[in-house]
Amino acid sequence: EVKSITDLPGVGPATANKLIEAGYATLEAIAVATPQELSAAAGIPITTAQRIIKAAREALDIRFKTALEVKKxxxxxxxxxxxxxxxxxxxxxxxxxxxxxxxxxxxxxxxxxxxxxxxxxxxxxxxxxxxxxxxxxxxxxxxxxxxxxxxxxxxxxxxxxxxxxxxxxxxxxxxxxxxxxxxxxxxxxxxxxxxxxxxxxxxxxxxxxxxxxxxxxxxxxxxxxxxxxxxxxxxxxxxxxxxxxxxxxxxxxxxxxxxxxxxxxxxxxxxxxxxxxxxxxxxxxxxxxxxxxxxxxxxxxxxxxxxxxxxxxxxx
Ligand code: ADP
Ligand code: MG
CATH class of the missing domain: 3.40.50.300 (P-loop containing nucleotide triphosphate hydrolases)
Structure with missing residues (x-):
């Protein structure tokens, strides 16, 4: 189960450190980043950034909400x-x-x-x-x-x-x-x-x-x-x-x-x-x-x- 950024696929200790230093210390921060911004910030290839973002979004269960949920x-x-x-x-x-x-x-x-x-x-x-x-x-x-x-x-x-x-x-x-x-x-x-x-x-x-x-x-x-x-x-x-x-x-x-x-x-x-x-x-x-x-x-x-x-x- 993915609970922190070090659980994300392809994020070893070195990449994790780079991400944290660049301000992407949480799954939430990564989930809303663009691949370009993450790639530039952490010095990782765009494709890796895409993979990391996708995994962060899945971990956070990003999906459509109903209007009622929006209201709540x-x-x-x-x-x-x-x-x-x-x-x-x-x-x-x-x-x-x-x-x-x-x-x-x-x-x-x-x-x-x-x-x-x-x-x-x-x-x-x-x-x-x-x-x-x-x-x-x-x-x-x-x-x-x-x-x-x-x-x-x-x-x-x-x-x-x-x-x-x-x-x-x-x-x-x-x-x-x-x-x-x-x-x-x-x-x-x-x-x-x-x-x-x-x-x-x-x-x-x-x-x-x-x-x-x-x-x-x-x-x-x-x-x-x-x-x-x-x-x-x-x-x-x-x-x-x-x-x-x-x-x-x-x-x-x-x-x-x-x-x-x-x-x-x-x-x-x-x-x-x-x-x-x-x-x-x-x-x-x-x-x-x-x-x-x-x-x-x-x-x-x-x-x-x-x-x-x-x-x-x-x-x-
Ligand atoms: P802005 O940030 O929009 O330039 P301020 O929030 O600094 O303005 O507001 C300044 C005004 O606040 C002053 O003109 C004064 O009327 C009022 N003010 C500041 N300090 C006090 C105080 N100790 N007692 C009463 N009024 C104060
Ligand atoms: Mg002022």
């Missing part, structure tokens, strides 16, 4: 509260696992504050809107590309729920991504870490910053978008395979017309064009009020929600 699976996805009832309602209950949720909006619209708050909230027990169970604390990964993570905010947001701030912080795995390649390598590495650590939330704040800086101008647009799409694809695989919620943020200009021609700046402004997921636009309102709006989500009703950014976090 979707009902099993879990939701994390944002701290605002209004925003939760807009999202159909909260931030969903197995999905990418993109928050996009101008500077100061609350993207980073929401990331901090959800990194805390995921640790709440299930009945309070988190994903911790009595025997297992849910953890979060925080990939910071802009250096805007503040432990002080985690502390304030933890105290709000009566959680021990140091314990909450010890369940947030933080990493600063220094460029887009590093950012992508981190996500590859998560395929090894997430299954071992009860990680239920992965945050990338922001997902686009490095890509914009490294691929400036219209002439680099195609290359940038291609690389970004690969990154988003990896994140959505991660969400799907390991039942984790993924939050990405994307800063867009208040006046997108100035950046005409740039799809990550255009009207609408979101980057999740082809990837499945939920896109939420944030706008500033008066004082600490913010307005959230869902953009082209087939399963969610249209509408807006007003929430607040307070000292103790995201609230109504």
């Amino acid at each position: 699976e979707r009902l099993q996805t879990h939701k994390i509260t944002t701290g605002s009832r209004n925003l939760d309602d807009l999202l159909g209950g909260g931030i969903e696992t197995k999905t990418i949720t993109e928050f996009f909006g101008e500077f100061g619209s609350g993207k980073t504050q929401i990331c901090h708050q959800v990194a805390v909230n995921v640790q709440l027990p299930i009945e309070k809107g988190g994903l911790s169970t009595p025997d297992k604390m849910a953890k979060a990964v925080y990939i910071d590309t802009e250096g805007t993570f503040r432990w002080e905010r985690i502390e304030a947001m933890s105290k709000r729920w009566g959680l021990d701030p140091d314990e909450v912080m010890s369940n947030i795995l933080y990493i600063r991504a220094i460029n887009s390649d590093h950012q992508m390598a981190i996500v590859d590495e998560l395929f090894n870490i997430v299954p071992k650590e009860n990680i239920k939330l992965v945050i990338v704040d922001s997902v686009t910053g490095h890509f914009r800086a490294e691929y400036p101008g219209r002439e680099n647009l195609a290359a940038r978008q291609q690389k970004l799409n690969r990154h988003l694809h990896q994140l959505s695989r991660l969400a799907e395979i390991y039942d984790v919620a993924v939050i990405i943020t994307n800063q867009v200009m208040a006046k997108p017309d100035v950046f005409y021609g740039d799809p990550t700046q255009a009207v609408g402004g979101h980057v999740l064009y082809h990837a499945p997921g939920v896109r939420v636009q944030l706008r500033k309102s008066r004082g600490n009020k913010r307005i959230a709006r869902i953009v082209d989500a087939p399963h969610l009703p249209e509408g807006e929600a007003v929430f607040m950014i307070t000292d103790y976090g995201i609230a109504d």
